[in-house]
Amino acid sequence: MKAPHPNQKRQRARIATVVLLVFMGLLAVAFFRAQVVRGTAWALQSDSNRLRVLTVPAPRGTIFDRYGEVISDNVPSYSVSLFPAPMDSIRATLEGLQPILELSDTRVEGLMEQARLDRRRPLLVQMDAPYEQVAALEELRADFPGVFLEMRPKRRYMAGPAMGHALGYVGEISREELALPTFVGYEQRMIIGKGGLEREYERDLQGGQGTRYVEVDAVGRIVGSFEGQAGTPASPGDDLNLHLDLALMEFIHEIFPDSLNGAVVVLNVEDGGVLGLYSAPSFDPNHFVGGIDRELWEGLNQDPSRPLVNRAVVGRYPPASTWKLATAAVALDLGVVEPGEQMPTSCTGSYQYGNVVRRCWNASGHGHLDLAGALAHSCNVYFYQLGLRVGLERLVDEGSRLGFGEECGIDLPSESRGIFPESLDFWMDRFGYRPYENEVLSLAIGQGPNDQTPLKMAQFYLAIGRDGSAPAPQLAQPREGGDPELAWSLDLEESSLEELREGLRQVTSAGGTGFLSSLEHWDFIGKTGTAQRGIEQRAADAWFVGLAGPWGENPEVAVAVVVEEGQSGSAAAAPIAAKAVDFHLRNRYGIPIDTIQTLGEHLRAGVPAPWARWTNEE
C-alpha cells in the first residue's frame, strides 16, 4: 500500500480525533451528571447502603414494693439477631447457627416464618443468649455475615414464683398483639408485658426505644458504630411503686402447702392497697424472659391444676359461711335487726320453712343467739330467719349493690366478676323459673347462685374493717396521693360494725372455729367457710376471710384465703391467713419475726401462750 497522501492522513486523523473526543465527552457528561448533578442523591443512597438503624431497647421501669424493695428490674443480656437478607441466605445462616445457639428444627422453621412475614426488619434469633454462646459467636463473626449481637436489658424478677401471678411476665410482642389498638405505635421485636402488672402498666413501664446507626459492609457484617449520624437514646420506662409487700409475698409462697391449690389476698384496710396477692400453684416469670421454651410452656398450659390462672382474682368459689357476714351487714344496713336481738326460733339443728326443712351444720343446735353469736357459730338457723326478714328481693338488690356480681376493679388485666343474681329475673334467665321466697334461705348462708373471687371477699371484709365503705383494691400506689375511689358503701353505725367484728372476733376466741389461729400480737378476727362445690366428687374448698390489727384498735389488714379441697376452713385456710397477717403486721410494727405464730403452733411446739383468750370474756 502506498502511504496515504498527507492531506488524507490529516483528514483521517481529524476524524479519529473527533470520534475520540465524542466518546470521551460522552463519558465526561455521564460522570458529570452522576457526580455533580445527581451527586447528593447517590450520596444518600451510599449512606443507606452502609448504614443500618438499630433500635435500642428501653429498659423497663423498675417495680418497687411498698417499702422500696426492688421487685423487678433489668440486667444486661445479649440477643442474637439477623439483618434482613434473602430467604435462602437467612436459612443458611440459621442452619449454621443451629449448633451454636442450640436451636431446634422447629425453632428454625418458626424463625423462617417470622422472617418471611417481615422482610425489612432484623430477625431476633435468640433473646437472651448465654455467655458461652455469645463468646463463640463473637469468635466466628466472619463466618456469619448479617448476624449481630445486641445488648438488651433483660427483665429480672426477684421473687420468682412468689410473684408470678401479680407481676405477670414479659415477652416479645406477637403479630396478633401488634394488630391490637392497645399496641398502636409498638414495633416488632419489642418486649411487652404479657400478664399481670407488666401488662396492666405496660404503657408506663415500656419507655421509649432509641435508635443508633451502625455501618455494615457489603455482606452485612457490622463493622462498627457510625458516629456521623446521631441516634436517639432510649428513655427508660417509668418506675412503678406498689402497695405489695415483697417479703410477705415470699412468705406466703413459702407457707402455702405445695400440694394444694388456692389463693391468698391481703389488703390494706386504710386505702385498699393490695399487700399480698398469691395464687397456687404459681409459676416463675423469670422463665418467660427471653422466650419460654416450648416444653415448659406446654407443661404450664396442660397442667390440670392450671398454674397460669390467677385464682386470687379469676378463681370463683362458693363463699359459703364467709358470706354470712354480708347477710348480717345487709340486715343491719336495712335496719331489720338490732345487734343484740335474738331470732324468734332458736336453733335446734334444723329450721322448717313452709314444708321445707333446712338444716344447720350443727345437728345438736345452737340455741338462742344474737347476731354476733350467730356469726361466731355460723348458725344457719339464725341466718335463715335473718334472710327471711330481709327478703329475697332486697337481699338480691343489696348484694348486687355491694358488687357481688361485679368486678372489684383491681388494676390487673383480667378479673372475674362474681356470680350473684342481679335481680329476681336471674332465676328465670338461668334456670327457667320464678324464684320461690325460700331461695333466700340458701342465699343468706352463702349458698345458691353465688360464686365469689377471694379478692371480692377480702374487699367486703375490708369494708367492715373500716367504716363500711370499700375502695377498689389496687396493686399500684397512685401517682398523686388522694383518697382511694370508693366502689360502694354500707350505711352502718360504728356500733353495728363493731357488732359484726365482735361476731368475727368470737370465731378466733375460745370455742370459735378459728381459735387455734389466734395471734399473740394482733386482734385477728374472721370467718371460716367450707364450700362443697357443685356435684363434683371432690373435697370441699376451705375459706378463711378476716381482719387483723393491733389489739384495741381498728383493723389494719383484710385477708382472704381459699384452699381448694382444703376440706376445713379452720384447719386449712385460717392458719395461712393468720400467719400471713402476723408476718406483715410484725414487719409493720417492727416486731421480730417468729416461726411460731399461731396458737396452734404454740401448742404443737409446747411453747406457752399466756396471751391466748382461753375464756370468752363476753
Place this chain on the structure above:
Amino acid sequence: MTWLERWARDPVLVGVALLLSVFGVAMIYSAGVLTVPNPVTEGAWRRQLLWLAVSIGVFTGVSRIRPGWIEWVSIPAYLSAVVLLAATLVVGVGAGTAEGVGRWIQIGGIRFQPSEFAKIAGILGLARLLAARDGAPQSLKELIAPSLLIAVPLVLVVLQPDLGTALAFVGILFAGLFWAGTPALLLLLLASPGLALILSFDTRVWSAYFVALAIFLYLFRYRLYLTESFAVVVGNLVAGTVALPLWSSMAEYQRNRLLVFLDPSMDPRGAGWNLIQSQVAIGSGGFLGKGFTEGTQKRLDFLPEQHTDFIFSVVGEELGFLGVFVALALFSILLLRVVRGAERSGDPFAGLVLFGIFGAWLVHIFVNVGMTIGLVPITGIPLPFLSYGGTFLLTCWTLTALAVRLAEE
C-alpha cells in the same frame, strides 16, 4: 535530546502512560484498603508495581526493535497467537476474579493470557495485511480478508468466553480499515449485521431497521455491486435470525449483564448489584470525592472487582469528578498522541499499527469506563494501565513501545 527523551522516544506519550500506570498502582493500593481486610486485594498493588517494573523493561527492549523486524514478525506472531488461543480453549485455567473462565495458560510457574498477546498480534497481522494492499479497499469483497483475519482470534476469544477482549478486536478491525482508507459507507455496511443482531431482540424494531437498510441500499445502489447488496441483506437476515439461538447459547451471567444494562433495578441483589453499587460509589463521590482510600462503598466491599474491572469506580468515589476528568484527560492525551504518531508516520504499516492500538485502547477505555456508570453493558474488560493484571499491563506497555517506535518512521 536528554537521555530521558532518548529512552522514551515520545516523552509525552510515555510520560502519560507512566502517570497512568503509577496512578493505577495508587488506586489498586486504595482498592485494597478495606474495613474487613481481604488478603487477595491487600497486596495487589505490590505485585502491580513489580509488573510495572517488568513492563518498563519490556518497553525499553521493544521500543528498540527495528521496525522492519516488527513488520517481519507480524505474520508468525499472528499465527502463533491463533494457535495459542486455540490451545487455551483446551488447556486454559482460571485465575483471580475470573476464576471460572479459562483465559490463562500456565507454563511452569508463569501464567499468562494468550488473548492479550493475540491483541498485539492481531494489530500487527491486520496492519501487515492491509499494508500489503495496493490501495484502500473499495468493495465489501475486499473487506473479507481483513475481517476474517480478525474474526478468527475474535471467535476464539468469544469461546473462552471473553466478550471484552473480543470487543477490542472489533475496535482494531474498524480502526485499521478506517486508516487504510475504507469508505465510511463500507464500514457502515460491515457493521450493519452487528446492529441487526442487537436490534433483533424486538421483531418490530428489527423490521423497521431492515426496511431502513433496504432503502439505504437502494439509494446507494450505484456505488455498490449487486453481490455486495445481496451479501449485506443476507448478513442482516442471518444476524436477525440467529440472535435468539445465540441468546440462549449465552452463559447465564452474560445474559443477565445485558438485561441489567437495560434495567439495573431489575435484580438489585443479583445481577444488577455490580452496576448499582458502582453507580452509587461514583455518584456519592461528588465533585471532589471522598478522599484517597476513604471511599466507603469501596472500603465496605460493596464494589465488585474493585481492583480490576471496576477500578474506575474507586477513582470516581474517592477522587470525585475532578479525578475522573483528569483521568479521562490523560487517556485523551494518550490516544491523541497515538493518532498524531499515525498522522506523522510515512510508513503505511506503522500508521496501521498505531491505528490498531488506537482502536483497541479506545474500546477498552470507553467500554470499561462506560460500564461503571451504566453507559454500556457490563463486560469483563480491563482499563488500560489502571486495572490490576500483569499480562494486561505488559500488553499496554508493549503497545506503547510499538507506538513510540513506529511513530518515528
